[in-house]
Amino acid sequence: MVPKILIVDDVPANLVALKALLRGLDKEVEVISANSGSEALEKVLEHEFALILTDVQMPEMDGFEMAAILQEHDEWNQIPVIFITAAYKDEQNRDRGYSAGAVDYIQKPIEEHVLLSKTAIFLKLYEQRQIIKNINVDLEKRVAERTAELLQTQAMAKIGGWSINPQTWEENLSEQACAIICGVPIGDPDCNCNSSLSEMLSEEDREYHFGRIRELVDSVDGQYEFLAEFTTKNDQMCHVFCNVECMYENGKLVDIRGIIQDITERQRAEEIIQYLEMHDALTTLPNRNSFHEQALSYVADTRAMGEQLAVMLIDLDKFKDVNDVHGQAVADLMLAEIARRLNEKMTQYETLYRVGGDEFAVVLRGIENAVEVAQHAESYLQAIAEEFVYFGDTISVSASMGISLFPQDADDVDSLMKSADLAMSRSKEDPGIAYNFYDKEMSQTFQRRKEQEIRLHHAIERNFFELYYQPKINLKTNEIQGVEALIRWNDPELGFVGPDEFIPLAEETGQIRDLGRWIIREACEAAARWKKELGRTVPVAINISVEQIKCPKLPDFFQKVMNEVNITPDMIEVEITETALLDDRGESRETLRRLKEMDLGIALDDFGTGYSSLTHLKSLLPSSIKIDRSFIQNIMTDPSDAHIADMIICVAHNLKMTVIAEGVEEIEQCDRLNELNCDIGQGYFYSKPLPEADFLSWYHDYAKAS
Known part of the structure; x- marks a missing residue:
């Protein structure tokens, strides 16, 4: 099923x-x-x-x-x-x-x-x-x-009859009960039971259970049920359910009868369920449930003994890439191997758990100081860093670790885990540090970060954002060639918040996609309005983040919005940075390919500052390249910058691309760029980024002056 x-x-x-x-x-x-x-x-x-x-x-x-x-x-x-x-x-x-x-x-x-x-x-x-x-x-x-067929029923259900003579206390076992005690089927030559159930039980169990049966006889009342275990005559562990009842005739006790049922298979099945509930199926390590249960005990023991304890949280770095590139099977093999390597490091004072998809935890007991804990941490990380070889491929993976100490950092299991998680997040943020010990500043930083996330979320919900527009001017004709849409956040409490502050946060938290969809819709609606109001097309360039460009649904969203506001592809341009082209899995390039198929313009932003390569230009063939402002600032005084700009312009023109210069602030820069045959200028020389109403006012003034 x-x-x-x-x-x-x-x-x-x-x-x-x-x-x-x-x-x-x-x-x-x-x-x-x-x-x-x-x-x-x-x-x-x-x-x-x-x-x-x-x-x-x-x-x-x-x-x-x-x-x-x-x-x-x-x-x-x-x-x-x-x-x-x-x-x-x-x-x-x-x-x-x-x-x-x-x-x-x-x-x-x-x-x-x-x-x-x-x-x-x-x-x-x-x-x-x-x-x-x-x-x-x-x-x-x-x-x-098979209730009507008693013997067959007993064989199938592994139930045997059992009786005790209340005068002599001799036991009588049915054939099926003998088979259970011997651990063989009925009819087997070894099914020759000359012993009793009481002889099979341990001395402690025998005294307890048969003592209760004697009490039952003395009380002249009811039944007694119990569970027991013993080793059969063929050396197999057997779990049985036993039941006895006093039988009377004319008010006189004549017999004590009951049943013995072999429940070994059921017991094993229940043990399997209990095992799976407390262990990870892939690595066989104790899981998060076990961690919480055992850590509570460890903390209590450590507190009682006045000792110290460490909780260490280990998270594999970029492990999703292993799954995406090499497949789920290889990823599972690696996780199992990492678990094996780490488990080999464990002593009687260390316990390893798998607490998440690619997260492990270690509880280290009886520690003396942080130096000792650090030595263990380095040992774990070295074990993980050793190369893996699967199907001819050599794969390496690193890990980040966070460490919290009891009782210094926290007094309970949940707080220790939370503190270790904060320390691990700090390690993730700094690639040069593989592990961090928790300190109180991390909680304060985390709290500030959460407040910023919440504030950003509310800003998106309450529409505290606004698009500003900066014109792009044809250097030859001085005509307006289009605008770049730039987002601004004007918070009622914080005031103006620059994009350098909130864009990285939006990307890290995943909120960039909601924000990006808002920008796309606002920019497309503005392009549609201007077409009607100005009587001409003013193309709007929209910046798309690396996280957005990885989304395969981005082209569909663009098409949906363009259809809704009734604009054509020549009215929109997509600006990306070169980082988007470094996607080894090809997600970004596939999205860009689809955007190009929609006839949207593609501009490569900040060209020359990142991973500029002709390979990228050849693979993408954008419609335009934007020379970074760092080369334009000193184009009049630094021959190297002027030479680099000249080279970029020549290469782009040979590939039939338009060249846009960012950061144009002086007339001399315009003239020099004109000499170098640059196509378009953008910068404060023409206008700073403006709200829509101010931009339209500027547009009319510029058009009259031209």
């Missing part, structure tokens, strides 16, 4: 996107969607689900309420629920989610490898549960069908 996954979100586009991501699973699944918590509950009534992926914030019934309702029902509370959300990052709301029954969180924007790896784990767990469920169903079915 194909496992089913329920996805819940009140935004249809999110459901479509999530469903598309789940196609990346390496096995077939049926994805069913719901638009609200209440609709999700209706779906649960109709289907059996292996996993539920749900948004938190939804009208009428949110994710917390839905998960809590599922948790209250025995037939539903085994369905794993993962919250997918951009909100509720604080520990209080995470605890609320876990209390409601959620097993994990996935943060928006969704990282595909995180979603797929977590989903795959719970699908494996579902498969194991189905196996156990089928075993139990099959067992119950066999017992029900």
